Amino acid sequence: MSQISTLAFDLEESSGQGHGMVAFVDPKSHQIVECNDSLSEALGVAKTQILGETVFQVFTSKSRRSAEKVYRSFLKTQSVSEAELELEDTDGKGIPVTLRLSGARDEKGKIHCTRFSWHNISDLKKETNRLREKVALGLREVNKRGKHLQKEVERRKTTQSKLRNTVTLLRRRAKETRILAKRVIGIQEAERRRLARDLHDETNQKLAFLSLQVAGLMQGLPMKTDQLQQHLQSVLDNISSLANEVRQLAHQLHPAVLEHLGFVEAMEAYIAEISQSKEFEIVFRHRNVHKTIPLELSLCLYRVAQECLGNVIKHAHARTIQLSFVGFAKSLRLSIRDDGIGMTPKQFRGLSQGLGFVSMRERVRLVKGRLRIKSKPRKGTEIHITVPRVENIS
Ligand SMILES: Nc1ncnc2c1ncn2[C@@H]1O[C@H](COP(=O)(O)OP(=O)(O)OP(=O)(O)O)[C@@H](O)[C@H]1O
Ligand SMILES: [Mg+2]
Structure with a gap:
């Protein structure tokens, strides 16, 4: 009698939780000896149809074997056990649940009644699936972006390598230009030096000789040819200024x-x-x-x-x-x-x-x-x- 009242108390408490589905099972025959309304409502069958059935019948065929395994393991170890399974409802979709097994013991400590309690986790599953889909979608997006980024990185790498090649080419060209400029400046200076030497050694000497010749001519002329003297003097002046200019030019070309x-x-x-x-x-x-x-x-x-x-x-x-x-x-x-x-x-x-x-x-x-x-x-x-x-x- 005391056992029955304990079961009744457990059932009421479980019904009070709303989602809680509870059944008490005989550990020898595995038959359901008592269950609450939540279970019969969830399965969509009358309580009278449930009582006396083997407890494994309430599971979908997919999770029946796992339920048996969990139950056997519970009876063997005699410790509280938990698992995720599916209960069979009338529309055949299956109700995702967590199963918790516990036992009522006699004076010798042996289990004389097993308590099956199920908790409906449909909402949790839906939410988990929704989140999973969201994560998958996010992952797909991340992958897409990753691929895009990878392509961008590749593109930049190619551009960078092209740029590097161009820079190398430009450096080489700049070096060649520098070498060329150095040579041109060297040649220009050598040429200037040669021109300066020619102007100084030849042109200037010839001008000096020419001015000596004109001076000689002037000395040999009779006094009365005043006009001619003046004319020759101006030729002499021109020669001397020309010689001066040539000297300056030579100096500018190559300042000795x-x-x-x-x-x-x-x-x-x-x-x-x-x-x-x-x-x-x-x-x-x-x-x-x-x-x-x-x-x-x-x-x-x-x-x-x-x-x-x-x-x-x-x-x-x-x-x-x-x-x-x-x-x-x-x-x-x-x-x-x-x-x-x-x-x-x-x-x-x-x-x-x-x-x-x-x-x-x-x-x-x-x-x-x-x-x-x-x-x-x-x-x-x-x-x-x-x-x-x-x-x-x-
Ligand atoms: N001291 C300065 N004051 C004002 N303008 C100047 C001066 N020096 C150069 N410039 C300007 O800079 C320009 C470039 O000078 P640059 O010496 O390169 O060439 P350039 O004197 O015109 O020709 P080149 O030197 O080949 O005979 C000149 O044309 C001139 O307009
Ligand atoms: Mg200039």
């Missing part, structure tokens, strides 16, 4: 003084020459440049200064040009400043027709130096060249 006396003296001589007839003032200052400068460096600086001064004369309309040449422990700096009309970046970046800036930059680069230009329209121009003071540059 640069080789023999150095940059400062060559610059002073050049400034004296160009200052003669012009309407501007050139101020040249130098500091700490006593040490001898390698010819390659002084030639570079001289040519750059020549081009800068030439540019100021040609384009700047300046009144004052300041040249400064300063020696530091490891470098030399030449600066040319003018108070002229200045220029736009397009002009000084060498984008104009002229070759002056292009050649200047190339010469400075060949001696591993740096060229900086500061200029603005109507604000004058400053050009700074810094070169390392090394003995052997190439």
Whole structure:
């Protein structure tokens, strides 16, 4: 009697939980001896049809075998057991449940009644499936994006490798151009030197001889040929001014003084020459440049200064040009400043027709130096060249 009342209590409590389906089973015959309404409602059959049936009949054929296994294992171990299975309902879809087995024991501790309690997990399953689908969808999207990213990475890799090839090619071309520029500048200097020597040794000598001849002629003429004397004197003057110009030209082409006396003296001589007839003032200052400068460096600086001064004369309309040449422990700096009309970046970046800036930059680069230009329209121009003071540059 006490056992029955315990079962009744258990059943009521289980029904109160709403979803809880409970049945009590005889462990020997496996027949259902009692069950609650929740179970009969869920299975869609009357309670009277359930009682007396083997408990395994309430499971779908799919999960019957597992139910038997769980039950047998429970009886053997006599410990509480749990599993996920399916109950068979009338429409044959099956109700997903969790099964919990527990037993009521007699005085000897032996199970005399097994309690099957099922919990309907349809909603949980649905939610799990919904989440699973969502995750699968997310995964598909991630995969899709991953593939897209992979393609993008591949595309970038290809572009990068193409760019690398182009950079290598450009570097090679730049190197070739540098070698070519160096050769061109070398050839140009050699040619200038040859021209200067020819002008000095041949043309100038011939002019000197011609002026001696004219002077001789003048001496041999009788006094009364005054007009002729005057005429010859003017020929003589022309010859001497021509000789002067040829000398200057030879000097500009190849300043021998640069080789023999150095940059400062060559610059002073050049400034004296160009200052003669012009309407501007050139101020040249130098500091700490006593040490001898390698010819390659002084030639570079001289040519750059020549081009800068030439540019100021040609384009700047300046009144004052300041040249400064300063020696530091490891470098030399030449600066040319003018108070002229200045220029736009397009002009000084060498984008104009002229070759002056292009050649200047190339010469400075060949001696591993740096060229900086500061200029603005109507604000004058400053050009700074810094070169390392090394003995052997190439
Ligand atoms: N000191 C300066 N003041 C104003 N403009 C200048 C000055 N130096 C150069 N420029 C401008 O920059 C341009 C480029 O100079 P660059 O020396 O390269 O060529 P260029 O003197 O015109 O020709 P090239 O030097 O080949 O005879 C010049 O045409 C001129 O307009
Ligand atoms: Mg120029």
